[in-house]
Amino acid sequence: MSVGESGVSEFLRSYLTVGWFGIAAVVLAGLLLWVASLVRPSRPGHEKLLTYESGVDPVGEGWSQSQVRYYIFALLFVVFDVEAVFIFPWATQLERYGTFGLVEMGVFVFVLLLGLVYAWRKGVLRWV
């Protein structure tokens, strides 16, 4: 599987490479911002720093309340994300668990979908 020397080293190294890559990306973004800060003009004024609201003076707070439905969708997502934690390892090891695994996963998915159906029935998925 691994290319190169020992397994542990190879395992760690692939993540470290990703780490270095990430640092390179941060440096690039920082560099761009820094260069831009050298060459661009900076003449802030009262009007310029106003929040955009189609040309009129902004009314009220920018941080308005938003609908609770968004939050419920986030909660529902967590259910399916946890499910993925079970499904992915099982999918790679399908043969090992055989029929027992399939039936077990079927029951698991069924119970999970019941949750979705419950939310559906409760009108959570209805966007009015």
Next chain:
Amino acid sequence: MIALDPMLEGDVLWTPLLIVVLKVLVVFVVGLVATMLMVWFERKVIAGMQNRIGPNKAGPFGLLQTLADGIKLFFKEDLLPRRSDKFVFALAPFLSLVPAFLAFAIIPLGGDYRDGNDGVVTWFGVETRVQLADPHIGVLFALAISSIAVYGIMLAGWSSGSKYPLLGSVRASAQMVSYEAALGLSLASVILISGTLSTSGIVAAQSTLTDWHVVATGIVPFIIFLIAATAELNRPPFDLVEAEQELVGGFNTEYSSIRFALFFLAEFMNTVTMSALIVTLFFGGPQPISYGGITLDIPLIPNGLEGTIWLLGKVLVFLYVYVWFRATLPRLRYDQLMDLGWKVLIPGSLAWFMLLAAQRLARNEGWNVFTTTAAAVVVLGACYALLQGAFAISNKTREREGAQF
């Protein structure tokens, strides 16, 4: 950081180090150039579809248009709105750009997968893969990184302290989170067939045309993945995040100058990465087209390099598809978007996944594949009928009771 790198403990192996540095540089440059060309490509293709000419002044065929736009943005004043949360406002572009780069790291960018070579090439006497990193959990890494991208958009919208960006970012987070579930579940079908999570392993499992996962998993997971990926990218027809008619510019309304450019860059880079991911998962990545023992071989080019050409060609097809979507499909309404995600894609991908698992197991255990498939279809059909029945009854009850919603 350097001391942590096990590669540098004891004897310093200069060649592997050189290769890592080389890979980081090459992938970085390839990512940037691909993104720039993608912007040009999109503008040119969509211009063609709308009977316009598109960019044609900067450089040959307007190729340098993106560069010119970028340079222009350098000289623009950077405004920090007074009401914004300054720290988060500055942080958000980084949170958007860095994951966009990171996701690129696990894509196999070439290599020779023929004759059991498994994508390994020899550079300077060291065996390596043409891919920045090949962790065992490659695909999960891509999923994890794509969810981090939500933070960039969410925080950008929130920190602006303005109405439209906030609306855009709240929309974005609910949308991306919803479609991520469908994305992950359609991915599970691919993993079921290939039996590995590593991207190079997934590519190696697709040596002939019938082994390509788009065929091997049935076409359904691919379609679900394509739709979910478009929604993940906030590209049309799922661009409710920056619906100009409703939200001005969406989450990046308050951003200007190079900060805006970083968001723009991240968006297009994500498009390129997602296309590459689709190709890797479903269309054999750098594998050439091969069917019934006949392989389409590009003459005169070594097999290691040929992989890169195949990958580029396939990615280009999907980039075109994305532009095509944008030119053809009208934007979805938010309730339609949520309905499609939760009521069609998620149950659909789960059902297909179970069907594939039953079929696969039947083949292993020596049952009759057709009987098993038929039984699985019957079970799924029964579930569907039950669901429909339950809804019909529930609707009737609600009507009788006079429910408000």
